[in-house]
Amino acid sequence: MSAGTVSSRPEPPxxxxxxxxxLDAAGIHEPALRAAFEExxxxxxxxxRTYYLATLLLPPAKRPYVNSLYxxxxxxxxxxxxxxPDTRAxxxxxxxxxxxxGLRRGESTDPVCRALLHTxxxxxxxxxxxxxxxxxxLMDLNVTxxxxxxxxxxxxxxxxxxxxLEMTPILEPCQDGAYERAHALGEAFQLTNFIRDIAxxxxxxxxxxxxxxxxxxxxxREELEARVVTPRIRELLRYEIHRTRRIYTFAAExxxxxxxxxxxxxxxxxxxxxxxxDEIERADHQVFDRRAAxxxxxxxxxxxxxxxxxxxxxxxxAP
Numbered sequence: 001m002s003a004g005t006v007s008s009r010p011e012p013p014x015x016x017x018x019x020x021x022x023l024d025a026a027g028i029h030e031p032a033l034r035a036a037f038e039e040x041x042x043x044x045x046x047x048x049r050t051y052y053l054a055t056l057l058l059p060p061a062k063r064p065y066v067n068s069l070y071x072x073x074x075x076x077x078x079x080x081x082x083x084x085p086d087t088r089a090x091x092x093x094x095x096x097x098x099x100x101x102g103l104r105r106g107e108s109t110d111p112v113c114r115a116l117l118h119t120x121x122x123x124x125x126x127x128x129x130x131x132x133x134x135x136x137x138l139m140d141l142n143v144t145x146x147x148x149x150x151x152x153x154x155x156x157x158x159x160x161x162x163x164x165l166e167m168t169p170i171l172e173p174c175q176d177g178a179y180e181r182a183h184a185l186g187e188a189f190q191l192t193n194f195i196r197d198i199a200x201x202x203x204x205x206x207x208x209x210x211x212x213x214x215x216x217x218x219x220x221r222e223e224l225e226a227r228v229v230t231p232r233i234r235e236l237l238r239y240e241i242h243r244t245r246r247i248y249t250f251a252a253e254x255x256x257x258x259x260x261x262x263x264x265x266x267x268x269x270x271x272x273x274x275x276x277x278d279e280i281e282r283a284d285h286q287v288f289d290r291r292a293a294x295x296x297x298x299x300x301x302x303x304x305x306x307x308x309x310x311x312x313x314x315x316x317x318a319p
Contacts, residue, residue, distance in 0.1 A: 025061035033118060036111035037064045040071025043112075047074045050294070053303055054269035057310040058170075059261050065123060065170050068115040072099075073133065073163060075112050080140045081204065089141050096134045103127050123169040130166075132158035145207045145221070152210050153187070160190035171266065172259035181254025185270065188247040192276050195240050199227060199288045209240060227288040237285045241277050248274050261317055264310040271302050 015023070015038050023034050044067045045052050055066045079092045095110075102108030108117055119125065136158030146152040164186035168179055194201070194208035201208055207221060214220065217236040224233065252270060255263050272294050279292035 022060045022063045026064045036115040039111045040115045041067040043071040043074045050272045054265050057265040057307055059314045062170055065119045068119045069166050072112050072116045076137045080137055125166050129162040132162050144205050146210050148212045149210045156187050156190050160186035171262035175257040178254045178257035181251045184247050185251035188244055189273050191244040196276055196292050229285055234285045261313050264306040268303055268306045
């Protein structure tokens with residue numbers, strides 16, 4: 001979907017009964033607000049298959065709120081990645097300004113922002129997380145590489161870590177340590193994307209592997225641009241995968257710090273997204289001529305048992 005397609009905002013289709021029941025369970029009854037949440041759900045379903053699948057393991061009353069967080073993030077991301085190069089800077093700046101103005105007013109006529117504001121009020125999500133996210137999206141307009149990992153972490157805080165921090169209240173943490181692990185999980189997801197999408201990002205003129213890492217393995221950006229996996233590039237990718245797995249291991253400690261009804265969702269998302277690293281290794285690190293993905297049979301093997309466990313948990317905890 002191009003940013004132009006997103007911006008055209010066609011009339012939302014009739015909300016299917018299943019999704020209407022989610023909105024009913026969440027206490028979202030006003031028609032325009034329901035339509036706003038449905039727009040976010042469609043963005044989530046269309047562009048975040050793994051995350052969307054994992055969201056189905058949450059109690060129905062929580063799913064619309066997660067849809068709104070992902071829908072907001074994806075809408076901005078689509079402007080940056082797929083918008084018209086001649087207008088995307090102005091489009092993103094103007095949309096960000098309107099989104100932040102809506103945060104200050106506490107209301108918005110933009111459907112995606114309206115759903116987000118409602119979610120923020122219900123779950124007491126801090127506005128500074130949204131501000132940090134939009135700041136990182138604006139960085140993508142003119143920052144094309146990161147000298148050091150610490151520089152990349154600054155970007156990832158807004159582009160990914162805050163998504164984990166926004167999600168945590170919805171997941172109902174039972175220990176404060178859950179927030180630190182959520183921050184880490186957002187980073188791990190983002191690093192997985194960076195490794196998988198090197199070719200796609202280079203096509204957009206951006207590189208998210210730190211230059212200090214390239215230098216440590218004797219790799220130059222020009223070598224990456226040649227799109228051939230050399231022994232040095234393969235060692236670089238092994239290093240990036242190893243670091244990302246360490247972060248996943250730390251983040252996984254936070255799963256048991258969440259409400260029991262939230263654990264299968266996050267455990268499944270971690271297993272499926274972490275599985276992308278397995279697929280990259282299985283392809284001998286060939287990231288330039290293919291996009292690593294977890295197969296449907298594997299996704300079902302992970303998600304179906306988790307769904308059954310999660311459903312039993314919802315039913316056991318229902319009033």
